[in-house]
Amino acid sequence: MRRSERKQQEPDLGVLASRLLFGVQSELFATLAQQGHAGLRPQHGAVLAHLDAEGSRATDLARHSGQHKQVVGKLVDELEQLGYVERRPDPTDRRAKLIVPTARGLDQMERSDAIVAGIEERAASAVGAEAYATFKDLLRRVSAHQRGG
Template structure:
């Protein structure tokens, strides 16, 4: 009797999950580019989500992303240059500026959400509705229930 396991090595699981994540993100950005947002990058999506509809400042943005205030400011500069955000005086703090999504930023997030729905539907065709729902349910069982973290850039070693 052999003690050789037929299970794949444990390190494959996070890599396969990451490949699935990467495939979804890459496909979403390719479609987003076709829909008028060719300058959007994966990091931009995290930043726009972290800014949110209510806006934020560089310090809070950095905290949400898990990066320094300086790194957050660089992201803001880039997104402002691309027309996705604008800065305005912060009514709660005269020394600070608030960063708000522009119409273009809201459009990018709205389109991204629709595209993710389409990509999920494509996965349902490949895997089957039941298996996809089961996969999602299983991931909910093993993933923390603290919501969807936006600090992935910092977690991956951002500035």
């Protein structure tokens, strides 16, 4: 059997994870575009998925997303130009900046949460709530193990 055929019939963890990621991203960003957020790309999720409504430091966004600080900085620049975030002084550390969502960013975050919740509800409905809860727990544990935590 050819490798590509085997990967289709017996996908490994990387293939399965990428299929899941790309499927969720595709639906999420297509739906966001329909709801008025057409300028966003999946890469922006490295910031938006981990951004607190009160603001987050770029170093924390990098750590939570697994991206390099320079990548996060570039994404923040893009999101700032698109009107989703702004940089503000961190009141707890004058040397640091907080990345804070704008009203547009908060709207996107709320819509994104609702879209992902819908995706999860459909998945749980397809396999059963208990099986889905077990799947998420196992996926969380495997992910933590892979990241060394």
